[in-house]
Amino acid sequence: MRITVTVDGTEYSDDVEPRMLLVQYLRERLGKTGTVIGCDTSNCGACTVHLDGHSIKSCSVLAVQADGSEVTTIEGLARDGTLHPVQQAFHDNHALQCGFCTPGMIMQSVDLLADNPDPDEKAVREGLEGNLCRCTGYQNIVKAVRDAAHHMRPGAGPEAERVDERTPSHAAGGE
Template sequence: MRITVTVDGTKYSDDVEPRQLLVHYLRERLGKVGTVVGCDTSNCGACTVHLDGHSVKSCSVLAVQADGSEVTTIEGLARDGQLHPVQQAFHDNHALQCGFCTPGMIMQSIDLLADDPDPDETAVREGLEGNLCRCTGYQNIVRAVRDAAAKMSGGAGPEAERVGESQQVAGGGN
């Protein structure tokens, strides 16, 4: 079956098997290996991408279902050498350890922030509940999402607040 799909701003037309999963099409045909194959059962969220602007687990979507759609992968987020604000927040807040879940976490976080630009900690945890991380304990991931939200809305974010707190403790503030 022939599909036409725009991935990370580039249009592709390819013949695919009707049963081929979107995650395998992205990785094997297009070389988008930042989209990780985790569990193949849609439980972990490592394969999360955006399909027409909304996050989906690409291991639960057939490539033919993406025909005529726009897909954004983790590789398509950075612009002109600048990381997306959520990518930058994950870096700044040390919100990764092994990095396996990170692409899916970032993609889901962007979708979460599109729906709720100022989530509290509970909203972040609930918004990411379909994405699993076995390394970080989620504290830094939650902090990164809240930091990105603040920076994307023009605020300083939790990272700047922690710097201010550490300056006060060190005698640098009141």
Template sequence: MRITVSVDGTRYTDDVEPRMLLVHYLRERLGKTGTVVGCDTSNCGACTVHLDGHSVKSCSVLAVQADGCEVTTIEGLARDGQMHPVQQAFHDNHALQCGFCTPGMIMQAIDLLADDPDPDENAVRHGLEGNLCRCTGYQNIVRAVRDAAQKMAPGAGPAAEQVSDTEITSRAPSHTGGGN
């Protein structure tokens, strides 16, 4: 089947097998290797990307389902050489160890903050529950998400302006439902 999809701001038209998963299309066809293949069962969240502005586990979406859609991967977050505020907060708060889950965690955290711009610790934990980290106790991840929320708050400076135009919009329910 022929699909046309915009990935990180670039439009692609490709022939794909009807059964090809979005995660494999992104990695194998487009070289977006920041989108990690974790469990292939949608349990870990390592492959989380944004599909039309909402987080999805790309191992549970067929590439043909993304036809006509906008996909954002971890590689598409930085603007003008500056990390996205959530990426920066993960760095500043040491919210990673091996880094395997980090792209999916960041993508899910951005979606969480779009829905709840000022989450408390419990809301962060609940919002990230579909994404697993096997290295940490999540304390630094939660701290990073809360730090990003503060930095992205209206009037917080240039980082808030960067995100307001591209990530925080009125939200519809997630494509995958539940925690991710």
């Protein structure tokens, strides 16, 4: 089957097997290896990406289901060499150890903050409950998400103009 999908602002058209998972398409065809294959059962969330602006587990979506859609991967969050505020907060707050869950955690966190720009600790934990981390115990992850929320508030600095980072740059007037 032929699909056309926009990934990180670039449109791709490819023939794919009807049974190819979106995570396989992103990694194997497009080289978007930041999208991690964790469990293949949608339990861990390591493969989380944004499909049309909302987080999904790409191991539970077929590539053909993404036909005509926009996908944002962890590679697509940074702009012009500057990390997204959530990426920066994960770095600043040491919210990663082995790094395996980090791309999915960041993608889910961006979606969480778009829906709830000022989550308390409980809201962060509930918003990330579909993503598993085996290293950190979530303390620094929660801290990072709350820190990112603080930095993304209007008037908080350069990040303030990033209202909804789920929107790919070309749709927001970028490249």
